[in-house]
Amino acid sequence: MTSPILEMKNITKEFPGVKALNNVSFKVAQGEIHCLVGENGAGKSTLMKVLSGVYPHGTYTGDILYNGQAQQFRGIADSDKAGLAIIYQELALVPEMSVYENIFLGNEIRNGFLVNWNETIKRASEMLKKVGLTVNPATKVKDLSVGKQQLIEIAKALSRDVKLLILDEPTAALNEVESDNLLALLRGLRDHGVTCILISHKLREVFAIADSVTVLRDGQTIITLDAKKGEVSEAAIIKHMVGREIENIYPRREKIPPGEIVLEVKGWTAFDTLLGRDVLKDVRFNVRKGEIVGFAGLMGSGRTELAHSIFGNPDGYHLKGELAIKGRKAVFGLPEDAIRAGIAYVSEDRKGDGLILSQDVKQNISIANLRELASRGVVNANAEIKIANQYKGSLNIKTPSVEQKVVNLSGGNQQKVSLAKWLFVKPNVLILDEPTRGIDVGAKFEIYTLMTELVKQGMSIMLISSELPEVLGMSDRVYVVAAGRIAGELPISEATQERVMQLATN
Amino acid sequence: MFFQNLQKTLRQNIREYGMYIALFVIMLIFTITTEGVFISSRNLSNLLNQTGYIAVLAVGMTLVIVIRHIDLSVGFLAGFLGAIAAVALVQWNLPVFVVIPLVLVLGAIAGLITALPVAQLGIPSFVASLAGWLIYRGLLLLVTEGTGTIIIPDATFNALGNSYIPDLPEMAFLPGVHKITLLLGLIGIVFFILGQVNDRKQKQAYNFEILPMDLFILKLVFVSAIVGAITWVLSGYNGLSWTVVIVLIVLAIYHFITTQTVLGRHIYAVGGNPEAAELSGINVKRIIYVVFGSMGMLSALSGILFTARLQSATTTAGTLFELDAIAAAYVGGVSAAGGVGKVIGSIIGALVMLSLTSGMNLMGIGIAYQYVVRGLVLVAAVIFDVTTRGKGR
Numbered sequence A: 001m002t003s004p005i006l007e008m009k010n011i012t013k014e015f016p017g018v019k020a021l022n023n024v025s026f027k028v029a030q031g032e033i034h035c036l037v038g039e040n041g042a043g044k045s046t047l048m049k050v051l052s053g054v055y056p057h058g059t060y061t062g063d064i065l066y067n068g069q070a071q072q073f074r075g076i077a078d079s080d081k082a083g084l085a086i087i088y089q090e091l092a093l094v095p096e097m098s099v100y101e102n103i104f105l106g107n108e109i110r111n112g113f114l115v116n117w118n119e120t121i122k123r124a125s126e127m128l129k130k131v132g133l134t135v136n137p138a139t140k141v142k143d144l145s146v147g148k149q150q151l152i153e154i155a156k157a158l159s160r161d162v163k164l165l166i167l168d169e170p171t172a173a174l175n176e177v178e179s180d181n182l183l184a185l186l187r188g189l190r191d192h193g194v195t196c197i198l199i200s201h202k203l204r205e206v207f208a209i210a211d212s213v214t215v216l217r218d219g220q221t222i223i224t225l226d227a228k229k230g231e232v233s234e235a236a237i238i239k240h241m242v243g244r245e246i247e248n249i250y251p252r253r254e255k256i257p258p259g260e261i262v263l264e265v266k267g268w269t270a271f272d273t274l275l276g277r278d279v280l281k282d283v284r285f286n287v288r289k290g291e292i293v294g295f296a297g298l299m300g301s302g303r304t305e306l307a308h309s310i311f312g313n314p315d316g317y318h319l320k321g322e323l324a325i326k327g328r329k330a331v332f333g334l335p336e337d338a339i340r341a342g343i344a345y346v347s348e349d350r351k352g353d354g355l356i357l358s359q360d361v362k363q364n365i366s367i368a369n370l371r372e373l374a375s376r377g378v379v380n381a382n383a384e385i386k387i388a389n390q391y392k393g394s395l396n397i398k399t400p401s402v403e404q405k406v407v408n409l410s411g412g413n414q415q416k417v418s419l420a421k422w423l424f425v426k427p428n429v430l431i432l433d434e435p436t437r438g439i440d441v442g443a444k445f446e447i448y449t450l451m452t453e454l455v456k457q458g459m460s461i462m463l464i465s466s467e468l469p470e471v472l473g474m475s476d477r478v479y480v481v482a483a484g485r486i487a488g489e490l491p492i493s494e495a496t497q498e499r500v501m502q503l504a505t506n
Numbered sequence B: 001m002f003f004q005n006l007q008k009t010l011r012q013n014i015r016e017y018g019m020y021i022a023l024f025v026i027m028l029i030f031t032i033t034t035e036g037v038f039i040s041s042r043n044l045s046n047l048l049n050q051t052g053y054i055a056v057l058a059v060g061m062t063l064v065i066v067i068r069h070i071d072l073s074v075g076f077l078a079g080f081l082g083a084i085a086a087v088a089l090v091q092w093n094l095p096v097f098v099v100i101p102l103v104l105v106l107g108a109i110a111g112l113i114t115a116l117p118v119a120q121l122g123i124p125s126f127v128a129s130l131a132g133w134l135i136y137r138g139l140l141l142l143v144t145e146g147t148g149t150i151i152i153p154d155a156t157f158n159a160l161g162n163s164y165i166p167d168l169p170e171m172a173f174l175p176g177v178h179k180i181t182l183l184l185g186l187i188g189i190v191f192f193i194l195g196q197v198n199d200r201k202q203k204q205a206y207n208f209e210i211l212p213m214d215l216f217i218l219k220l221v222f223v224s225a226i227v228g229a230i231t232w233v234l235s236g237y238n239g240l241s242w243t244v245v246i247v248l249i250v251l252a253i254y255h256f257i258t259t260q261t262v263l264g265r266h267i268y269a270v271g272g273n274p275e276a277a278e279l280s281g282i283n284v285k286r287i288i289y290v291v292f293g294s295m296g297m298l299s300a301l302s303g304i305l306f307t308a309r310l311q312s313a314t315t316t317a318g319t320l321f322e323l324d325a326i327a328a329a330y331v332g333g334v335s336a337a338g339g340v341g342k343v344i345g346s347i348i349g350a351l352v353m354l355s356l357t358s359g360m361n362l363m364g365i366g367i368a369y370q371y372v373v374r375g376l377v378l379v380a381a382v383i384f385d386v387t388t389r390g391k392g393r
Helices: A044-052 A076-081 A099-103 A117-130 A146-159 A176-191 A203-209 A234-242 A303-310 A335-340 A350-354 A361-373 A381-394 A411-423 A441-456 A468-474 A497-505 B002-012 B014-033 B041-066 B074-090 B096-121 B125-145 B155-162 B179-205 B213-235 B242-260 B262-272 B274-279 B284-310 B321-331 B343-363 B367-388
Strands: A004-015 A018-029 A033-037 A061-066 A084-087 A164-168 A195-199 A212-217 A220-226 A261-272 A277-288 A292-297 A318-325 A343-346 A429-433 A460-464 A477-482 A485-491
Touching: A004 A044, A018 A033, A018 A044, A018 A195, A018 A212, A033 A044, A033 A176, A033 A203, A044 A076, A044 A084, A044 A164, A044 A195, A076 A084, A084 A146, A099 A117, A099 A146, A117 A146, A146 A176, A176 A195, A176 A203, A203 A234, A203 A497, A212 A234, A220 A234, A234 A497, A261 A303, A261 A460, A277 A292, A277 A303, A277 A460, A277 A485, A292 A303, A292 A468, A292 A497, A303 A343, A303 A429, A303 A460, A335 A343, A343 A411, A350 A411, A350 B274, A361 A381, A361 A411, A361 B262, A381 A411, A411 A441, A441 A460, A441 A468, A460 A468, A468 A497, A477 A497, A485 A497, B002 B014, B002 B213, B014 B343, B014 B367, B041 B074, B041 B213, B041 B242, B041 B262, B041 B284, B041 B321, B041 B343, B074 B096, B074 B125, B074 B284, B074 B321, B096 B125, B096 B155, B096 B284, B155 B242, B155 B284, B179 B213, B242 B262, B242 B284, B242 B343, B262 B274, B262 B284, B274 B284, B321 B343, B321 B367, B343 B367
Parallel strands: A018 A220, A033 A195, A033 A212, A084 A164, A164 A195, A292 A460, A292 A477, A343 A429, A429 A460
Antiparallel strands: A004 A018, A004 A061, A212 A220, A261 A277, A261 A318, A477 A485
C-alpha cells in the first residue's frame, strides 16, 4: 500500500442521544478509488461531514491526518483550501446560472474588483474538456440533465485543483449509460493522481470500480477490503453490511391466513414533471386484509413516491395504471379522496409534512377527521379533548396535557401523535412510511406492538422502511423496490437480508 | 397561591394578553398627557368610528396572513367598490338594501379573482394582489374621473358611517345617557358571564383542567369591568354608532368561525403547515379561495363604511388602507410565519394604531413624528411576537 493521503483515527461524533460515529478509523491510500458502503444510517455521510469540516473541529473527537499532517478544519472553506472537494447527492449548483458561472462560483477569477469573464469562460471550457462534456459554457445549468450537472460539479472541483474528491451517491439519479460514463471518468481522474472516495449503494458499481472498500455499520468500521487481494465481492460486502442479529424486539404474532385483497395496483407509472422523469415504472402489488406488507429498498428507490401517488397524489405526478380498492377501480384526485376510501398515510417526515408543529396535540390528532367531531360545521371542543386523551392513554403519548404544542414533544411522542391522527381516521389500509426513524428502542417496540394489534383487528399495513431488520421482523410479505420498480416479491420465509439487498442493489 | 396562579396564567398567555396590556398602557399615557381629553366620551366614540373601516379589513387580513399570503389590493378595492356603491345609489337610483348586498357580492368575486392565479398556478399573492392594487386604482379613477367626487344624498346609507343607534325617549332617569347602549352593554356582560360559567361546567363534567375559582372570578370581573367602562363612556356621548355595531357583528362571526368551526380549523392548519394540511385531506386550494373571497367581501364592507362616513366617493378613497390593515394584524399578534393569529387581536391592533394617531393629534404632535412613532410601535410589536414565540403554550 502506498502512503495514505488520508487517515481518520478514532473518530467519535455524538448527536443528542445518539452516537452517530463510534471510534471510526478510516484510511485512504494515495491515488486509489476507495468505496465507503453501509446501510442507511450507518454513519457514512456523517463521517464525510466530519472530514469536510461541515462538523467543525471540536464537535467530534479523534484525529484527521491529511498528507501526514493533522488537520483542524473549521468549515468547508478550510477543507476546500486543502484540496478536498465533496459532491453531495443533492447538487449544489445554481440552476439559473450558466455553466461557467457555476464552475467558478465562490472562486471567481478576478481582475481587480471585477470578474474576468473572458478568462473564466476559457478556463471553464478547459475544465469541461477534462470531464468529457461538450456543452456550451454559457448554457444555464437548469437546462442540463442530472448526469451532466454531476459532471459540472466535478469540473467545479477540478477547477479548484482538487486532490481528494468525495462523491456521495453520485449515480443515484443517473441512468446506466450516464453512470458508466461517470465511472470511466473517475478512473481517468485516478490515473491523473486524484484520489477518490465514493459512497454508493449500488454494489455492482462498487465491485466494478473500487480499489478498496470500507464497510461501516452502526457507526463503526467493520472491515476494509482490498480488491487486489481479491477480497472484494458482492457477497462479502453484503455479509459485512448487514451482519447483525435481529434483536428480539419484534412482537411475535399468530399467523392468520391472509384475507381478501383490499388494495391492488397494476401498471402504475408516475411521471414527475419537476424532475422530468418517471419516478415509478410499471409498479404492481397488492395488500390483503389483516396483512403487514413490507416495502424494502434503498433511499430514493421510489417507495415514498409510491405511497404519495396512491394517497391522492399531492405531488401532482402524471399517473398511469390502475388502482383498485376492494376490487373496485378508484381514482383519487386529492388526499381527501384517499382518506374517504379508507387509506391513511403516516408521513416519513413528521416535521415537514406530517404534523403542524405550532398546534397542540389535540388539534393534530383531530385534523384529518374533524367532521366526526363536528355537527353542522361546528367542532365540539370538549369531545375533541376527550378523544385526544383516549389516544394519549392508549398509545402512551408522554405529554403533560393534550394542549401541549407538538413542537415541545420528543421524536417518539411526535410519531405517536402522528399515528393517533391517522388511527382516528379509522382506515382499512394504513401506510407507515419510516415509522420508527429517529426514535428510541422503547418507542419502537410500542409502535411494533401497536401494529400487531391493528392487523389483528383486520387493518392492513403497508410498512415502508429502510431498516431491513424492521421490515423482515414485522412483515408477512416483502416487496423490494429499486429504481422506481418492484424488483421482487418475497414471502417472509424466503426474505433474508442478503436476498433483499441483492434485489435492492441491482 | 392566588398570586402564583395569576403569575403562571399570565406567563403562559403572555402573547395573548400582551396587546391588551399595550392598548391599556397607550390609552393610559394619552389620557394623562391630554389631561383626560383622550378618554372623553366624544373622543373615544370618534376613535372607534374611525377604526371601523380599517378594523373590518384587519379581520380579513388576519386570515390571509394566517394562511401565509398577503393581499395588497384591498385598499383600492374598498375605494373602488365604495365608488360603485355611490354610482349605484346616485346614477342608477338603486335602493340601499339592493346596493349593499350587490357591492358585498362584487367584493367577494374580486377576492376570488385575486385567489385564482394564487391557487391554480402558485403565483405569489404579493404579485397577484399588487396587480389588483394597480387595476382597482385605475378602475376607481375611471369611475370617479367624469364626475369627480360623487356626493351621496341617501340618508340611510350615510347613517352607516355617521349615525348612532336610536335611544329611548329622554326621561328623568339618567339624563344625557344613552340608555339602549347601556342596556346592550349590560346584556353583553350577562351573556359573557353565563357563557363562561356554562363552559366551565362542561369542562368540569369532562374532568378537564380549569382555571382556579379565584382566577376565574377575577377574569369575569375584569372583562365585565372593561366592557362596562367602555359602554359607560360611550353612552355618555351618542351611544353606539352603526359602524361599531357592524364591526362587532363581523368580529363575532369571524371569531366564531375561526375558533369553533371545521372551516376555521382547516384555515389554521393550512397556515401552520400547508403540506401536512394537504396530506390530512384538506383541500388547500379551496381554503385559499375562501380566505381571499372573504377578504374581498370585507374590502367591500370597508368601502361602504368609508364612503358612508365621507358621504361621498372620492378619487383617492382607500389609499394605504391595505398597509394600515396589515400593520394592525401584525401589531395584533398575527405571526408572519403563518398559522398563528386571532381576529380579536387584529381589532385590538387596529385600535392601538388608531389610538396612537388620535392621541398624538390631541397632543398636537406633527404628522411626521406620528409616522415614526407608529413605525416604532409596529416593529416593537413584531419583536415582542418573535421573542415570546414558543414560550408558554
